[in-house]
Amino acid sequence: MSGERGGGRGRGGKKDDKDKAKGDRPRGGFFRRRRVCKFCAEKIDYINYKDVRLLSPFIPERGKIQPRRISGTCAKHQRSLQVAIARARQLALIPYVTD
Amino acid sequence: MSQTRQYELVYIVSPDASEQAVAELHTQIEQIVQRFNGTLDKTENWGRRKLAYEIGHAREGTYVVETISGTGELMKEIDRRLRVIDTVIRHLTVRIDEDLRVADRLHAQRKSTQARRRTARGLPPEPQPSERRGDRDDDDSGDMGLEGAEVQR
Numbered sequence: 001m002s003g004e005r006g007g008g009r010g011r012g013g014k015k016d017d018k019d020k021a022k023g024d025r026p027r028g029g030f031f032r033r034r035r036v037c038k039f040c041a042e043k044i045d046y047i048n049y050k051d052v053r054l055l056s057p058f059i060p061e062r063g064k065i066q067p068r069r070i071s072g073t074c075a076k077h078q079r080s081l082q083v084a085i086a087r088a089r090q091l092a093l094i095p096y097v098t099d
Numbered sequence: 100m101s102q103t104r105q106y107e108l109v110y111i112v113s114p115d116a117s118e119q120a121v122a123e124l125h126t127q128i129e130q131i132v133q134r135f136n137g138t139l140d141k142t143e144n145w146g147r148r149k150l151a152y153e154i155g156h157a158r159e160g161t162y163v164v165e166t167i168s169g170t171g172e173l174m175k176e177i178d179r180r181l182r183v184i185d186t187v188i189r190h191l192t193v194r195i196d197e198d199l200r201v202a203d204r205l206h207a208q209r210k211s212t213q214a215r216r217r218t219a220r221g222l223p224p225e226p227q228p229s230e231r232r233g234d235r236d237d238d239d240s241g242d243m244g245l246e247g248a249e250v251q252r
Contacts, residue, residue, distance in 0.1 A: 043209065045202035049193075050109070050164065090191055091109055092150035092160070 037074035039081070047080045049087035055094060059085065063098040101170040105140070105199070108167055108174075110181055110190035111160035114147065120186060121161055128165065131177055137169025154188045166195075 038057070039047060048054060058066045058073070058081060065085055068078045088094040108128075112121050125142065132139050145162035154160070167173070174192050181190045214224035 045205040046198055087191060087193065089151075091111065091162075091189060092152055092154060095151040 035072045037072060037077050039077040040074055047077065047084040049084040049091075050093070052088065052093050055081070055085055055088055059094055061098065063095045101172060103137075103168055103170060104194055105196035106167050106169070106174050107193045107195045108165045108177065108190065109193075110163055110187050111150070111154070112163065113155075113186045113188050114157055114159050114161070116161070116186045121163065124184070124186065125163065125165075127180070128177060131180065132167055132169060132173060135169055135173035135176065137167055137173045139165060139167055141166040157188055160188055 038044075044054070058071055060066055065082060068075065071078075073081060085094060089096050110124075112124065116124075121144070129139055141164075143164040145164065147159055148162050149159045150157065167177075178190070178192060181187045213226075217224050217226070
């Protein structure tokens with residue numbers, strides 16, 4: 001799936017991947033993933049661990065933290081997001097695991 | 100030697116405790132803060148909230164958030180006290196002054212960059228309400244579709 005860009009790891013490579021995936025897929029009508037960091041786009045400087053509404057999009061049903069490659073969060077904000085989620089978990093605002 | 104710093108203290112009081120007990124706890128903390136020459140900047144009571152998971156046997160709890168300026172020793176003492184009190188089922192202390200400073204700096208930086216660029220373009224430094232664009236983009240549905248694709252692979 002990675003194509004001619006070795007590994008397809010960078011942003012550009014990833015995009016190529018997605019375009020191909022789109023080609024593979026007969027079901028029409030879905031957009032290329034938005035690769036924008038939410039915190040950069042909305043200019044959130046401090047990721048507040050008490051704001052469950054802010055954090056919840058990054059916690060899928062299982063309760064794990066959504067990886068950067070899916071959420072599109074930039075490295076800097078993913079790091080602070082990690083800390084914020086860890087704190088929120090400790091305060092029982094967010095579950096550690098859910099099954 | 101010890102510096103004054105800003106901390107944020109969040110504690111969860113057991114659902115069995117009465118409102119009066121919560122208030123008492125608050126005054127207790129206030130007293131400790133005063134004893135160590137700190138200041139209690141802000142108190143926020145979130146009221147009763149459902150917990151994301153059980154702590155002990157509690158399924159809900161009363162959340163209280165306090166913003167405190169003081170020394171590390173003060174926080175150490177509060178931490179020790181909260182550990183002992185068993186109506187407090189969970190507490191967390193976070194130092195926030197540095198984070199707030201960083202956030203302020205970023206905010207100011209962005210403001211000044213914006214002002215500089217706008218004056219370079221011959222516009223007033225502050226954006227006018229009339230030129231606001233829609234902040235939201237509407238391809239969230241695309242996100243969902245791809246998450247599914249990711250799982251399938």
